[in-house]
Amino acid sequence: MTGPLSQKLFATAKGFIPGGVNSPVRAFRNVGGEPFFVRRAKGSRIEDVDAKTYIDYIGSWGPNILGHAPTVVTNTIHEVAKDGVSFGIPNPFEVEMARTITEWVPSVEKVRMCSSGTEATMSAIRLARGFTKRDYIVKFNGCYHGHSDSLLVAAGSGALTHGEPDSAGVPAAFAEKTIVLPYNDFEALEKVFKEQGDQIAAIIVESYPANAGLIFPKPGYLDRLSSITKENGALLIFDEVMTGFRLGKAGVQGIENLTPDLSCFGKVIGGGLPVGAFGGRADVMDLLAPIGPVYQAGTLSGNPLAMAAGLAQLKELSKISGFPRLEELGAYFESGLRKLMDAKGIPYRFNRTGSMFCLFFTDREIVNVDDVMKQDLELFKKFFWGCLDKGIYIAPSPYETGFLSLAHTEADLDDTLTVFEEVLSSI
Structure with missing residues (x-):
């Protein structure tokens, strides 16, 4: 559930913007519910208009490789x-x-x-x-x-x-x-x-x-x-x-x-x-x-x-040798996630290269889009909203890639994995 100011803004936006958004995935149609509106962002975090803060794994869909507002x-x-x-x-x-x-x-x-x-x-x-x-x-x-x-x-x-x-x-x-x-x-x-x-x-x-x-x-x-x-x-x-x-x-x-x-x-x-x-x-x-x-x-x-x-x-x-550091962060995140998912016994596939990643709720080999479509979409929806409620923002669609930035830290990743464990235990 998004906050009251986001809800009010979305209701207003729908009167002036088709669907209330300027790009379709932002409407949260793949997860149900309504989107939140961002007020500011810095580093690995974004803050919505209701003053709630999230660790962000979208990074404006990829360009913010140094983090927000470097x-x-x-x-x-x-x-x-x-x-x-x-x-x-x-x-x-x-x-x-x-x-x-x-x-x-x-x-x-x-x-x-x-x-x-x-x-x-x-x-x-x-x-x-x-x-x-x-x-x-x-x-x-x-x-x-x-x-x-x-x-x-x-x-x-x-x-x-x-x-x-x-x-x-x-x-x-x-x-x-x-x-x-x-x-x-x-x-x-x-x-x-x-x-x-x-x-x-x-x-x-x-x-x-x-x-x-x-x-x-x-x-x-x-x-x-x-x-x-x-x-x-x-x-x-x-x-x-x-x-x-x-x-x-x-x-x-x-x-x-x-x-x-x-x-x-x-x-x-x-x-x-x-x-x-x-x-x-x-x-x-x-x-x-x-x-x-x-x-x-x-x-x-x-x-x-x-x-x-x-x-x-x-x-x-x-200057800061960013690509090796992004690989280091990605590997750290992948290791922790695989341990968590294996312990939970939930069917999954996790694809990652460098700072790009995607978690699929399926045990199928991911070869093309047909395999992606056959994952557990209902489980993804519950996972998305559970994470969002606890301050973790992943893509509002099971068909999108996540992104790490150089602003993310191991502590951010540990906090994220803790939330993942809590959410998966509750659904």
């Missing part, structure tokens, strides 16, 4: 804002950000800034189609790449099928150009390229799908995506909006030692401000306007506040 970022925003918050003209921060991305991610030779992950993936798809002069793209069921028409497509009725609109307002003709495959299915991948390989412009994939919980590729799967695109003259697009600069300097492609043709970024490189970017091979990127025929633009692209905040965050990550 001084290095907020000071940077304050200083940069004194000289203006938006110009619509090139600024030095966007050049430094572009250089930093190309230095950290070897596959990226050139990069274009935008204002969201949705813009980044949408633009990368248009660029891939323009480069290959082909219309079809391949995506995977359960992978979310933003809400553009070509990507807001769900799998059809078969294991291998052209997509169907996943939203009202998406023309069927758009969805028909998107082929949706089950993730981790080698056979389906081989079949579609055998039948239509010369028509496919690109594969786009969340390399570690993190919008249906957290799912890992089978051994060799990402390598096959890379090789099969090369064999057929298609491009491979890694959506690293969530994983990029969170799992290491080069994201999943650095972990897996792969070189996609294009990559999409966001989250961490904005320091908590709205941002996106896409980049890759220079010969592909040079097809973008103003020097090429593929059009893409944005008034707020390369916004000085977002670029400066993101640079401050990336520099701090490097």
Whole structure:
């Protein structure tokens, strides 16, 4: 149950905002009940308008890798804002950000800034189609790449099928150009390229799908995506909006030692401000306007506040050896959670890489979104509300990934595990 001020705000919001929220998952529809409203946040904690404090494992859905309101970022925003918050003209921060991305991610030779992950993936798809002069793209069921028409497509009725609109307002003709495959299915991948390989412009994939919980590729799967695109003259697009600069300097492609043709970024490189970017091979990127025929633009692209905040965050990550510390925290949390769950005898799967994690209430191997959907959803709802009541905020959906930050401490994690034990004992 949320507090009275949150309830009042939500009731008011519903009169002016569709569903009372500006992004659907915030409505708590997957857990029932109503959302709370945040007043402030600092470090590992958020405080709602009713003055209740929570240890937060969302971190604004990933970008707050240093924690909420880190001084290095907020000071940077304050200083940069004194000289203006938006110009619509090139600024030095966007050049430094572009250089930093190309230095950290070897596959990226050139990069274009935008204002969201949705813009980044949408633009990368248009660029891939323009480069290959082909219309079809391949995506995977359960992978979310933003809400553009070509990507807001769900799998059809078969294991291998052209997509169907996943939203009202998406023309069927758009969805028909998107082929949706089950993730981790080698056979389906081989079949579609055998039948239509010369028509496919690109594969786009969340390399570690993190919008249906957290799912890992089978051994060799990402390598096959890379090789099969090369064999057929298609491009491979890694959506690293969530994983990029969170799992290491080069994201999943650095972990897996792969070189996609294009990559999409966001989250961490904005320091908590709205941002996106896409980049890759220079010969592909040079097809973008103003020097090429593929059009893409944005008034707020390369916004000085977002670029400066993101640079401050990336520099701090490097300065304090942030990635090893995040792995240390993640391993500590995983060890404690596994001991707890094993002692309780509750069927579960726990997927974690670095500071990203997801607890599934199932004993099924998690291979794709179908496995995620078959977990105990009612148990998750009870677990969510029990944790929230005791001051622990996890994602209000069983289909989302959790995030640790450098502001979390072992004491935070111990307190969280204590709450988990209390809640699991009561449901």
